[in-house]
Amino acid sequence: MITGYKLNGVILRQISILVFFCLSLSFLPVKAQRMLIGFKGGANFTQASVTEHFSAFQYTQVPEEDQTQKEYASIFKNSAGTQFGIVASFEFNNVFGLSFEPSYAQYRFGYNNQYKWESSEVLEETFEVAYDHQHKINYIELPLFLKFSAGSGKIAPYVQAGGFINIMHNASKSTSAEIIDEAGGSMEELTGDNNDVGIDNLLNKYYYGLAGSAGIAFNLPYVRIGLDVSYRQGFSNITDENARYTDVRSSNISFDVLDDIQLNNMQFSLVLHFPVNFSMGATGQGKKNTRYVVPYDMRRFKDEGKRGRRRN
């Protein structure tokens, strides 16, 4: 039997190999034709994938209808998070490149569950409470992609594949309750208490996995605009197993404990790339050339644009 710990170790090794493979590519003696830096931002949706359920609460006799089980929302039912960051791309030629896209992203996911107590003797003696648990995790993302572009025209589709390591900045959990207290004299759903608390102490600091993306780049003079859709498949558990029962709030049904969860995240981003070339000057005197150099293909687009206007 492979325990969670051993499994994590295996995955960690695989990810490490992948990351070092990507890093070694960055050290290949290949002269990049282009270097681009820029910004990206957009929205993302998260799917929580539970590898093992946990709860501090347990029935001594499980009722026919057990509603206490956590039901996680599907990816687009979860609230959208946002991400923004910088992009640094090294393009070895018109097809292959390497892209490092550090960003700050908020992942959001949630689940519902409810508890019901009813009397076996008096019909009106029932009490129900339904909880909506929402989680927000703010990560510093460090994804590294190998990029494959289809051509270098004005419109260039591309795909990317790589890995990511996320560093958790902070995390919070909010819980809202709806109550039906028939025993207390209410037949209607009442709004219960809402809580919003930090859960940084219950999550792993690092989160890693594989990532892929696809998009279309529009090469304009001095700027490349990209529309990018990326998907991150988490391989590690976001929950710190060693901290699971350390929080005193875990003994409260409105809080409970976290499951073992892997997050899968889909991001929709607008990317603005600016080509740069700050290579050492060719003056032969060792002076640094700080003059901005428009890469050759950008100059070509620009020149073609000028020629087109002259013809008209």
Add this chain to the structure above:
Amino acid sequence: MRSLICRLIQATLIISLFVSCSDDAEEVSPENRFIRVYNDADFSATFYALDVKQTADNGYLILGQTRISESDFGVAYLLKTDSEGNVIWEYKADDTTINPAPSLMEIGGKYYFICGVNGILMEINETEGTALPSKVIPGITYPLHASTTPDGGIIILSYNQENNSTVISKLNSGLAVSWQSEYVIQEENSDEPIFDHLINTEKRLPFFTGSLEEGGYYFNGLSNFTISLIFVDPSGNQIGLMNGYQMDGAVSSIAHIQGSQFAVSRFTFGTNYILPTVEININEISNSEELDGNISSELAYNADVRIIKKTVNEKNVIIYAANTKSNQVVLYAYDEETGELLGSHHLGFSEGFEVASLIDTEDEGLAVLCTTNMAGRFNRISLFKISKGDVSSLCGE
């Protein structure tokens, strides 16, 4: 420039990987640390925790009390869990097994508890998940507490309503009565607090029994006009006495360290005192009011307190578990030698937790049994398992 950026990326990722692999937090397995609240979906059901023991399979056997409509008294409730606190079986007794005393006792590999209006010793069948009468102990009515003794017997504290007296009984290893002593209660209407205690309608009183390290026994029960801590020799003859103040001042828990040294807690008119190392002359008459100690302003009014002795990283410590004003259970660790407070740790949150039992576990951790109010309403039993590492942290290690 490109080379510099590449190196920065590499350094960032390597540091990230390195840091992710060097987490030095305690590695905890599911049985080392957990919280369990045992729910029953019946609106009218109430469960009160009484005692817990760790069984040979490293699981837990829990004794509780639950209400039934046929009796004003609660009946015995048993819950067996595995080592991770998951329910294996539960047993709700009928009205022949009312009023279980808060004491699970292991004798010869079997578990017993005492209950009933007449003292019935119940034997638990772990395999079948039941409890059956083992024998009726003569001379015992309304058992209040019991504990095993070093000679394999049992010492039982009980209330004799007819004589308005407290009875202390010693059973030998064959579970036959060796001796019984009776202590008359002079206080009028002593029935009321005792029955409030038994049916859980009011504050439970700090009844307990125990054995002295060098032979002899002690018990906390009603005698004359107060809740008194009484010391008896191995034959049951009283050798010393520590009076309280009616129902408003008494020793709430005690553990014998050695000789005349004890770890004690006491209350007086709502104020709680913690005395991790105190000298008590067990051969004289004294009053609990004379015991100076640390005032614990955090503890609830006349708080329930439990004490165990423990060795943590070769240091002898005294661990207290007590109810707080914030409806949590707090653990205090004290150095046995110096009486210094080493650390504290709180259990439970917002729904109200009251300590029932505190035990040492095989993995050098602790288990704390509590009664809680699930959803702020429903009395249920909860079990906190505290890991060895957490105990070390509690003790300032």
